[in-house]
Amino acid sequence: xxxxxxxxxxxxxxxxxxxxxxxxxxxxxxxxxxxxxxxxxxxxxxxxxxxxxxxxxxxxxxxxxxxxxxxxxxxxxxxxxxxxxxxxxxxxxxxxxxxxxxxxxxxxxxxxxxxxxxxxxxxxxxxxxxxxxxxxxxxxxxxxxxxxxxxxxxxxxxxxxxxxxxxxxxxxxxxxxxxxxxxxxxxxxxxxxxxxxxxxxxxxxxxxxxxxxxxxxxxxxxxxxxxxxxxxxxxxxxxxxxxxxxxxxxxxxxxxxxxxxxxxxxxxxxxxxxxxxxxxxxxxxxxxxxxxxxxx
Amino acid sequence: xxxxxxxxxxxxxxxxxxxxxxxxxxxxxxxxxxxxxxxxxxxxxxxxxxxxxxxxxxxxxxxxxxxxxxxxxxxxxxxxxxxxxxxxxxxxxxxxxxxxxxxxxxxxxxxxxxxxxxxxxxxxxxxxxxxxxxxxxxxxxxxxxxxxxxxxxxxxxxxxxxxxxxxxxxxxxxxxxxxxxxxxxxxxxxxxxxxxxxxxxxxxxxxxxxxxxxxxxxxxxxxxxxxxxxxxxxxxxxxxxxxxxxxxxxxxxxxxxxxxxxxxxxxxxxxxxxxxxxxxxxxxxxxxxxxxxxxxxxxxxxxxxxxxxxxxxxxxxxxxxxxxxxxxxxxxx
Numbered sequence: 327x328x329x330x331x332x333x334x335x336x337x338x339x340x341x342x343x344x345x346x347x348x349x350x351x352x353x354x355x356x357x358x359x360x361x362x363x364x365x366x367x368x369x370x371x372x373x374x375x376x377x378x379x380x381x382x383x384x385x386x387x388x389x390x391x392x393x394x395x396x397x398x399x400x401x402x403x404x405x406x407x408x409x410x411x412x413x414x415x416x417x418x419x420x421x422x423x424x425x426x427x428x429x430x431x432x433x434x435x436x437x438x439x440x441x442x443x444x445x446x447x448x449x450x451x452x453x454x455x456x457x458x459x460x461x462x463x464x465x466x467x468x469x470x471x472x473x474x475x476x477x478x479x480x481x482x483x484x485x486x487x488x489x490x491x492x493x494x495x496x497x498x499x500x501x502x503x504x505x506x507x508x509x510x511x512x513x514x515x516x517x518x519x520x521x522x523x524x525x526x527x528x529x530x531x532x533x534x535x536x537x538x539x540x541x542x543x544x545x546x547x548x549x550x551x552x553x554x555x556x557x558x559x560x561x562x563x564x565x566x567x568x569x570x571x572x573x574x575x576x577x578x579x580x581x582x583x584x585x586x587x588x589x590x591x592x593x594x595x596x597x598x599x600x601x602x603x604x605x606x607x608x609x610x611x612x613x614x615x616x617x618x619x620x621x622x
Numbered sequence: 623x624x625x626x627x628x629x630x631x632x633x634x635x636x637x638x639x640x641x642x643x644x645x646x647x648x649x650x651x652x653x654x655x656x657x658x659x660x661x662x663x664x665x666x667x668x669x670x671x672x673x674x675x676x677x678x679x680x681x682x683x684x685x686x687x688x689x690x691x692x693x694x695x696x697x698x699x700x701x702x703x704x705x706x707x708x709x710x711x712x713x714x715x716x717x718x719x720x721x722x723x724x725x726x727x728x729x730x731x732x733x734x735x736x737x738x739x740x741x742x743x744x745x746x747x748x749x750x751x752x753x754x755x756x757x758x759x760x761x762x763x764x765x766x767x768x769x770x771x772x773x774x775x776x777x778x779x780x781x782x783x784x785x786x787x788x789x790x791x792x793x794x795x796x797x798x799x800x801x802x803x804x805x806x807x808x809x810x811x812x813x814x815x816x817x818x819x820x821x822x823x824x825x826x827x828x829x830x831x832x833x834x835x836x837x838x839x840x841x842x843x844x845x846x847x848x849x850x851x852x853x854x855x856x857x858x859x860x861x862x863x864x865x866x867x868x869x870x871x872x873x874x875x876x877x878x879x880x881x882x883x884x885x886x887x888x889x890x891x892x893x894x895x896x897x898x899x900x901x902x903x904x905x906x907x908x909x910x911x912x913x914x915x916x917x918x919x920x921x922x923x924x925x926x927x928x929x930x931x932x933x934x935x936x937x938x939x940x941x942x943x944x945x946x947x948x949x950x951x952x953x954x955x
Binding site: 391392393468473474552555556557558559560561562570571572580582583584585586587590 | 675677678679682685686689690692693694696703704705706707708709713717720722837838839840843857859860862863864930931932
């Protein structure tokens with residue numbers, strides 16, 4: 327009896343205090359999740375309802391128009407955004423991933439300059455986007471004389487997302503177990519062969535997810551483009567990297583400040599398109615992660 | 623793969639395919655879009671197709687005019703690209719005087735320091751008046767006491783000395799009720815703000831600071847419509863589009879009350895709040911055939927353009943002056 331009574335009282339003790347706390351904790355967790363989801367759902371319902379009359383093919387077939395707000399489209403903005411994001415991906419992803427490889431695989435962390443480098447990258451990730459806009463205007467548009475072109479916009483946005491790409495790629499590379507590297511090296515592979523054939527393939531899901539989330543952030547940026555003097559009213563699609571352009575967030579920004587009700591509806595429809603592009607990109611991220619995920 | 627995973631990856635693949643298709647469309651589309659076909663349709667009507675790019679930036683108030691002009695012009699000259707930026711009057715002049723734009727939209731005349739910047743870069747320009755706007759002072763519909771305000775009463779509300787002191791309508795005029803005065807207006811970067819403070823308070827940029835500023839005039843509409851003692855000011859278009867919610871106050875500048883209207887702004891009786899809207903053209907740019915053609919088009923169709931952009935068209939004298947100014951500008955070259 328004496329032996330049995332101890333565990334029983336322990337169980338009773340536990341059942342007195344724990345369920346309540348555990349419930350509270352679970353409720354707190356659910357509430358946090360619910361806040362995020364409810365607001366996202368509200369936003370989506372609101373913009374879809376508001377933009378519903380304009381969610382048809384004229385939206386992406388037509389160019390923006392001041393004269394005919396009821397049939398104005400956002401084609402130039404969609405193409406402008408796709409050009410900027412495409413070019414940004416081409417520039418920021420290789421640079422960011424290579425930088426991450428250097429920092430994780432080659433850099434000697436006992437050296438002061440490598441630590442300074444790491445500190446700076448973390449700081450850069452926190453710099454407000456408008457500051458990158460000023461940088462782009464002063465250095466890329468004016469000093470390098472690239473003008474207000476897609477190239478200027480894409481370089482600026484690349485600089486903006488680069489720290490995020492580097493940080494997420496580093497995390498992904500670090501998550502590859504050292505045993506994989508050691509095994510490869512023990513079999514006679516060089517360091518580069520180890521990185522190229524073992525480490526990189528193993529970290530693709532993490533790198534891809536991080537990269538796409540970084541690009542998704544870039545797609546919604548309006549502030550740097552305002553600074554860079556991207557035009558808000560553009561009736562032609564970009565024809566190359568040296569073309570003038572507009573992007574969706576800027577068009578939305580200009581539509582909502584117009585007096586006519588039709589532009590408010592158009593803005594809502596444009597927001598739906600922007601959200602759809604974002605969701606597409608995020609689905610690709612999820613797909614890549616599931617496709618390549620390995621567990622050790 | 624579990625069935626759940628398979629379904630998920632099928633969805634994701636579909637998403638990827640769609641996005642790739644969109645991206646490929648992006649590569650194929652430029653150059654072969656609607657602009658080319660309409661160009662082919664209207665080619666020959668002008669005797670020759672022009673091409674090139676006319677960079678425009680500046681006031682967001684004037685942007686709809688130039689944009690409407692660009693849209694109409696594009697129906698004849700589809701190969702001429704006219705991107706219109708909205709950096710604000712000041713931001714526009716900064717780029718214009720750095721030689722980065724060809725045309726600058728402005729809701730106020732160029733300032734001396736901006737002129738100096740242009741001169742330093744050797745940029746010669748011409749000021750063109752392209753339309754008129756009637757700055758409209760609005761109150762909510764339920765306001766039954768303020769039908770006409772004198773410029774002095776407006777000054778009493780908006781001058782810097784009113785800050786913290788003029789809090790109710792009674793403070794403005796003893797005849798008004800003691801309703802709380804809630805002021806809404808454009809932000810200090812706006813050309814509208816510059817013009818209003820200059821005309822009402824006697825000094826550009828001098829205004830009380832305890833009002834609700836907004837860069838988006840629709841916020842002023844919402845604010846004024848929602849407060850019984852509200853008062854705000856903005857361009858005539860915003861009043862016209864919201865005439866169901868707002869009441870435009872008549873303005874008395876010493877010659878009796880005048881309501882803001884197209885006629886009053888055109889014949890000059892709506893003083894002092896009828897303001898000209900400008901377009902500044904660089905003399906060097908005006909020599910380029912596409913810019914020259916665009917300016918001709920702008921001048922010839924100015925009343926259609928103003929109507930399409932929902933602004934008040936120039937009166938016949940102003941229109942004649944615009945055409946003369948453009949002729950002079952082109953003969954300079």
